[in-house]
Amino acid sequence: MKDTEVCRRLLGVEEPWTVTRVRIDTQARELHAFLDRGKGWFNRVLFEQPKSRWRHSNLGAYKAFVHSSLQDDLSDEDRKMPFIGQPGSEFTTGLARKVTDCLRSGLRYREVCELLEIDVHLAWQIRHAIQNGLFGREYTGLADRMTLDSPDTADALVPPASDPVWQFLLESGRMLETRLLSLRLLLTRARQEFPQLEDDVARSIRITEIRRFFVKHRHQLPSELRQLRALREEGQEAKSS
């Protein structure tokens, strides 16, 4: 059996979805599955379509990540598939569901994070989504429990993708002083593209990428994170005045 087929079964991926490629990162203990829907394009990578990357439940000792582009014509049913997530989010619906199941069975929030190997940044995103009604209003109480269990450490964290600071960063033209070439280029590309992106999905994918950069390099970016917080306050003040 091909590795893509094994992966398809482990992830519970069903037609018309297919696993086109699998990459194992042994050093980081990560499995990356690349999904397509409908007819694939053989080995051709269609880079023009913005691609999302979601953390899924672990497969054995490996953290699983799913990569795919979501077409506009997806039905609501398709969008709820457990092995994918919302375009601007960083986790699959299946992982968020697992978090709520664990919480409902009595585990504390921190225990759930440890059990599922979710870091504080991702946990915060999931909590935020549940709070905003990902699974309906009856689950918002769970999110409140998560808040009590894990006091809000927003100042120490990278703001969630839904925070207006990201849009403000990309649209206001404000400079972010940084020595990292990668961040300079990433911001330049996003600022060039942002006004031309017609739909919110493409914009949220770009914001998620920038946020992912900040999470990944947070230890090297204390000054940039301070600037981001200042920008956030500035944006809030501008909005309220």
Place this chain on the structure above:
Amino acid sequence: MIRQKGELLDFDAAVERIRSGRPLALAGDRSVLADLPEGNWVAGTSPYFMTREQGECRRDRIFVQELAGEIAGIQSYTRDTLPGFLEDAPENGYTVIILPSGTAIHHDYAEQSPRYPEMYLKPVVGWVAGVHLDDLGREQSQVLDGRECQTFSDRAVAIHLALPQGQTAMVHAVNLFGPDDGPVLRFDDTGFEVDHCLVAGERMRFSEFLKNHDVDCRRPLVADYCGAAINVSIQAVDEDTGKVRLYAPVFRNVEYRLAKPVDDYAERFSSEMPGGTGEILFGCNCILNYQHCGLEGRATEGLAGPITFGEIAYQLLNQTAVVLTLEAD
């Protein structure tokens, strides 16, 4: 000064390095690369090098850069698969990629790589392979995949390396050129060949602008990417069509200015090298800096590596030195 491991070796010493099994990025003339044994290496053709002592052209030597980390893959990419090359890279690590100059895959990378998946999220450095300047138009640059000693003129080769937790690869572009005080230039389309441009908002032929302002074409165009100066070098003006050929594409919706001349490149170079204590894993510098700034016989303190026909620090750069350092978190 930061420690650097890259060095120019004779054939036998290079073979010995390959037999050690360690991951390597190699550069040399096609005649000397052709006989290398299989191993964990990628290579591209160029007979020009910066050693610790000086810039030199040698057809009988191989520049060997030993890379750190665990090999996550050595791969060749076609035009169809290249856009996904960073999806093969590990989450914590880096990639060294080499492209053959003047080919469709080189142009694809130059124009499209800023939009590739995972671009800027995973460190990538590399270079564009070339040929001896005496062989321009007669020989084709090549890249090699060392696993089976395959040679390509229409593919890119890449080596992906994973780093342990606590280590990060950092990409630096060392660019001595900065924008002058002249007018802002914009271009209608993304591409390697330019006909018209907007000069401070006024449309005119780019070749006329260069002629009217008596521009020394050794000065690149410079764009400001959130504080990073990114060059595009001018290759030639086509006398028949009046179009201007470039060594990298200009991008639509980006503002450019001509660069200020650089007085003494070799002298100024060390002050522009990245600070910090990280070990240099990879370096390269541009053939145009080698030619125009008189680097033959002179050293660029702190940086050794192949002299290349385009440099890659995420995207394609011109007239820039690229450095990859290994840093502790």
